[in-house]
Amino acid sequence: MRIGIVVDSACDLPNDFIRQHNIVLLPITVRIGEAILADHRDEEATLGFLHAHVAERGHEAETIPYSVEQIRDLFLGKLVVDYDHVFCLTITSTRSPIHEHAVQASFAILNDYKPIRQAAGHNSPFALRVIDTQNLFAAQGVAVVEAVRMRQAGASVQQIRERLEQLALHTHGYMVPRDLYYLRARARAKGDRSVGLLSAALGTALDIKPVLHGHRGQTAPVAKLKGFETATQKLFDVTVQRIQEGLMTPTVCVSYGGELSELHALPGYARLREACQAHGVELYESLMSLTGMVNVGKGAVVVGFAAGPHRFG
Known part of the structure; x- marks a missing residue:
């Protein structure tokens, strides 16, 4: 059976990995004033747009x-012919309408695919499963890597589906933002009151950085530390501890809102890379998507992995 994997462009994974495994992107378009860019995870375009626009506005x-109609057209135009079963893994439904759009599109796709497949010489049925990863950015990538691994291992559709739905419940995403004023301004623009003016002002004045935890569709602070480098080092240390105690998948995904050389230079990051290597864990590093950066600001760090219940500390 030919199994396809579809993700939205907010999912942070290395471009080489996405291309190598024929992962299909649902691009998200970003508009700032008159400037418009469809986020296809092109690193050069993302960095150019970032330096030109994101810092200021x-x-x-x-x-x-992608709208319901655009998702439908993508599937009917290509995917229902190229694959027999497709897993569409989306950013958490609590933060984006992409999951709902994909679910709505799936009904039309399953109603309309038969003549298209028959014309291409495929008489077998086509199936589509939309899965809410219940997480964001690098943490989305954990389930995608597992789907690729299981597909390569010859797992059945049912085995992959059950595994991905289980991982969605146990994936943890942690983020340290650089600029709380930016995060607050962005939250206000989207009608999200989770970052108050007072906390942003105090955080900036005192150089206090929160560590935000994404899990099962919810996001909340789990720590407040003085200084960005102190906060990220604590995040890396906690990740190393989880690696040492055992992850549910041999995968850690990290994304950064800028040049990866800056990520590599952060205190504690070399230790994280060494821990991954020592415990047989694949470390996937990527430039944060443009979509991610306009939502959380330049220079943010996100780490994602799958693990059982734990405390940040």
């Missing part, structure tokens, strides 16, 4: 996900 950006 990124919080004003409008992010436009």
Whole structure:
């Protein structure tokens, strides 16, 4: 059976990995004033757009996900012929309408695919499963890597589906933002009151950085530390501890809102890389998507992995 994997462009994974495994992207369009860019995870275009626009007006950006009709057209135009079963893994439904759009599109796709497949010489049925990863950015990538691994190992559709749905419940995403004023301005622009003015002002004045935890569709602070480097080092240390105690998949995904050389230079990151190597864990590093950067600001760090219940500390 030919199994396809589809993700939205907010999912942070290395471009080489996406291309090598024929992962299909649902691009998200970003508009800042008159500047418009469809986020196809092109690193050069993302960095160019970032340096030109995001620092000044990124919080004003409008992010436009693929519509129901665009998702339907993508599947009927290509995917129902290229694959027999497709897993569409989306950013958490609590933060984006992409999951709902994909679910709505799936009904039309399953109603309309038969003549298209028959014309291409495929008489077998086509199936589609939309899965809410219940997480964001690098943490989305954990399930995608597992789907690729299981597909390569010859797992059945049912085995892959059950595994991905299980992982969605146990994936943890942690983020340290650089600029709380930016995060607050962006939250206000989207009608999200989770970052108050007082906390942003105090955090900036005292150089206090929160560590935000994404899990099962919810995001909340789990620590507040003085200094960005102190906060990221604590995050890396906690990740190393989880690696040492055992992850549910041999995967850690990391994304950064800027040049990866800056990520590599952060205190504690070399130890994280060494821990991954010592315990047989694959470390996937990527430039954060443009979609991610306009939502959380330049220079943010996100780490994602799958593990059982634990405390940050």
